[in-house]
Amino acid sequence: MNRSFQVDLRGVVDLLSQHLYSSPRVYVRELLQNAVDAVTARRAADDAAPAGIAIDVAGGTLRITDTGIGLSEAQVHELLATIGRSSKRDELGYGRRDFLGQFGIGLLSAFLVADETRVVTRSATGAPAVSWTGRADGTYAVGPGERDTIGTTVTLTARRGAEQWFVPETVVDLATLYGSMLPFEITVNGKAISGPGVPWQADERSPGHRSADLVGYAQEVLGFTPFDIVDLDVPEAGLTGVAYVLPFPANPAEQAGHRVYLKRMLLAENAPGLLPDWAFFARCVVDTGELRPTASREALYDDDQLAATREALGEQLRGWLVGLSATNPQRLNQFLKIHHLGVKALALHDDDMLRLVDEWWPLETNVGRMTLAEFRARYGVLRYCATADEFDQLAGVAAAQNLPVINGGYTYDSELVERVRALEPEVRVDRLDPSDLTTAFADLDPDTALAVRPFVAAAQRCVDRLGCEVVVREFEPASLPVLYLVDRAAAFAGELRATKETVDELWAGVLSAFEKPERDRPQLVLNYRNPLVRRISRLENAELTALAVESLYGQALLLGRHPIRPADSALLNRAFLSLLDHAVPNGEN
Numbered sequence: 001m002n003r004s005f006q007v008d009l010r011g012v013v014d015l016l017s018q019h020l021y022s023s024p025r026v027y028v029r030e031l032l033q034n035a036v037d038a039v040t041a042r043r044a045a046d047d048a049a050p051a052g053i054a055i056d057v058a059g060g061t062l063r064i065t066d067t068g069i070g071l072s073e074a075q076v077h078e079l080l081a082t083i084g085r086s087s088k089r090d091e092l093g094y095g096r097r098d099f100l101g102q103f104g105i106g107l108l109s110a111f112l113v114a115d116e117t118r119v120v121t122r123s124a125t126g127a128p129a130v131s132w133t134g135r136a137d138g139t140y141a142v143g144p145g146e147r148d149t150i151g152t153t154v155t156l157t158a159r160r161g162a163e164q165w166f167v168p169e170t171v172v173d174l175a176t177l178y179g180s181m182l183p184f185e186i187t188v189n190g191k192a193i194s195g196p197g198v199p200w201q202a203d204e205r206s207p208g209h210r211s212a213d214l215v216g217y218a219q220e221v222l223g224f225t226p227f228d229i230v231d232l233d234v235p236e237a238g239l240t241g242v243a244y245v246l247p248f249p250a251n252p253a254e255q256a257g258h259r260v261y262l263k264r265m266l267l268a269e270n271a272p273g274l275l276p277d278w279a280f281f282a283r284c285v286v287d288t289g290e291l292r293p294t295a296s297r298e299a300l301y302d303d304d305q306l307a308a309t310r311e312a313l314g315e316q317l318r319g320w321l322v323g324l325s326a327t328n329p330q331r332l333n334q335f336l337k338i339h340h341l342g343v344k345a346l347a348l349h350d351d352d353m354l355r356l357v358d359e360w361w362p363l364e365t366n367v368g369r370m371t372l373a374e375f376r377a378r379y380g381v382l383r384y385c386a387t388a389d390e391f392d393q394l395a396g397v398a399a400a401q402n403l404p405v406i407n408g409g410y411t412y413d414s415e416l417v418e419r420v421r422a423l424e425p426e427v428r429v430d431r432l433d434p435s436d437l438t439t440a441f442a443d444l445d446p447d448t449a450l451a452v453r454p455f456v457a458a459a460q461r462c463v464d465r466l467g468c469e470v471v472v473r474e475f476e477p478a479s480l481p482v483l484y485l486v487d488r489a490a491a492f493a494g495e496l497r498a499t500k501e502t503v504d505e506l507w508a509g510v511l512s513a514f515e516k517p518e519r520d521r522p523q524l525v526l527n528y529r530n531p532l533v534r535r536i537s538r539l540e541n542a543e544l545t546a547l548a549v550e551s552l553y554g555q556a557l558l559l560g561r562h563p564i565r566p567a568d569s570a571l572l573n574r575a576f577l578s579l580l581d582h583a584v585p586n587g588e589n
């Protein structure tokens with residue numbers, strides 16, 4: 001024998017309230033939506049039929065009346081009293097595109113705030129009016145109804161504890177939130193809450209007037225004055241709307257939320273996933289006829305159609321950016337000042353955006369700020385420092401050697417410099433290795449080299465235990481006495497040595513296997529063009545020579561922002577105090 005499922009309505013309502021809907025407030029939306037669908041259904045057959053929806057709320061009772069299609073007694077049993085049954089799906093079970101509802105559960109949300117739902121309805125088919133009362137305990141009663149005109153009235157009385165959702169001001173706010181863009185006249189306690197439609201529609205307004213309205217909308221609803229407004233249109237998704245470009249930098253890591261209307265009814269104020277991640281500089285307000293809602297009706301269903309729409313919207317924003325570069329470079333520069341991080345992140349994967357950055361975003365270089373395109377055109381090669389510290393240390397010296405260098409230390413800049421090859425495969429890109437500079441330094445003439453040899457040997461003895469090699473060269477700027485140069489291999493060897501000093505014997509042995517030969521030692525390059533270095537090289541007093549070399553070593557470390565190891569800081573301390581000792585006249589005590 002076949003039996004029917006039994007439904008425990010309280011259990012289902014609990015499920016809805018705790019797991020589906022974020023707040024009981026959605027009951028207003030569901031009632032409004034049913035009324036809109038009923039009016040739509042009636043007008044599909046008779047486009048002269050009245051289209052009015054009135055909400056009246058007072059004393060804890062809310063009544064919503066529509067001039068919609070109404071229900072016959074048979075339909076009341078089938079549609080109101082059967083959970084999951086909807087008149088808004090086709091034979092295959094797909095939601096029909098004219099209607100907002102599709103799941104057949106919305107009316108249950110009334111039980112989030114009331115114990116009883118009363119419906120009085122008169123069908124457009126001419127059937128007599130019916131009255132239906134559904135109760136939260138899962139029972140319902142049907143009888144003849146009192147109603148002269150075609151349409152439906154749903155009445156709810158607040159359950160104890162749910163009175164807050166029946167306060168007239170709250171209901172006005174909720175109905176306005178959900179329904180202000182709906183195409184029918186909707187009133188709450190006699191006051192109209194529906195407006196002139198979507199603010200981006202093309203109508204008789206002048207373009208200036210329209211954009212002023214759109215700015216006003218952003219200020220009022222989103223709380224900012226947009227940098228720019230981009231019209232959006234994806235016919236496949238029945239989507240129209242606008243993207244507001246943010247006037248302030250947004251965090252690229254944060255998923256941006258968008259205001260989404262579904263067939264003119266608010267779906268979500270903060271729906272994620274509508275734009276590609278890179279477009280975090282825009283907030284959209286859109287209306288879509290085709291994208292599907294989740295059952296809670298609070299987000300978009302993440303399916304292939306949403307993915308295709310996301311891509312199409314991304315294209316439209318990309319088009320706006322590229323268009324701006326062609327028509328209004330100054331404005332593009334202002335945009336980049338606010339949103340360069342996002343655009344650069346995008347340029348890592350996207351050639352159009354890379355072109356934009358290449359041509360328009362000025363980078364820091366040791367010959368002034370300029371774009372990559374300009375740098376390339378002037379100097380042929382894109383030479384860059386990969387970190388800001390390296391740039392700070394080497395920019396001045398490199399400039400004096402006529403070596404233009406880009407600071408690649410800012411977020412994404414090094415990767416972007418390397419990526420320029422995607423645009424111009426021929427371009428030369430060089431990462432500046434500090435050791436490259438030494439080849440640009442001049443050797444001393446043979447006589448001078450011979451003369452300073454004892455000094456170099458003494459200096460080497462001083463810094464030997466610190467693991468570096470002393471060389472004397474001549475280079476510009478002459479005002480710079482000393483440079484501590486670590487090439488990348490030496491930097492690695494240095495880190496290894498530091499680790500070895502802090503780990504136990506076994507690991508020190510293992511790490512030794514990675515150690516490079518001596519020639520990778522960092523270099524302490526003394527500048528013979530510097531008068532102080534010359535004087536030091538001629539000192540007779542061995543103790544003072546050592547002290548001077550140690551001080552130069554310490555200064556070079558500090559200038560280049562190199563890591564200071566315990567041995568270095570001990571040396572710095574000692575050298576500083578001894579220098580003071582030499583400098584301060586010896587008094588009585």
Ligand SMILES: Nc1ncnc2c1ncn2[C@@H]1O[C@H](COP(=O)(O)OP(=O)(O)OP(=O)(O)O)[C@@H](O)[C@H]1O
Nearest residue numbers: 034035038079086087101102103104105106107152
């Ligand atoms: N005001 C109304 N006028 C006419 N019919 C209505 C009205 N309200 C509800 N109905 C009927 O009751 C059915 C069930 O409504 P319910 O709100 O539970 O689901 P739905 O609107 O079909 O889908 P969803 O769960 O997505 O809202 C509707 O499909 C509709 O046929």
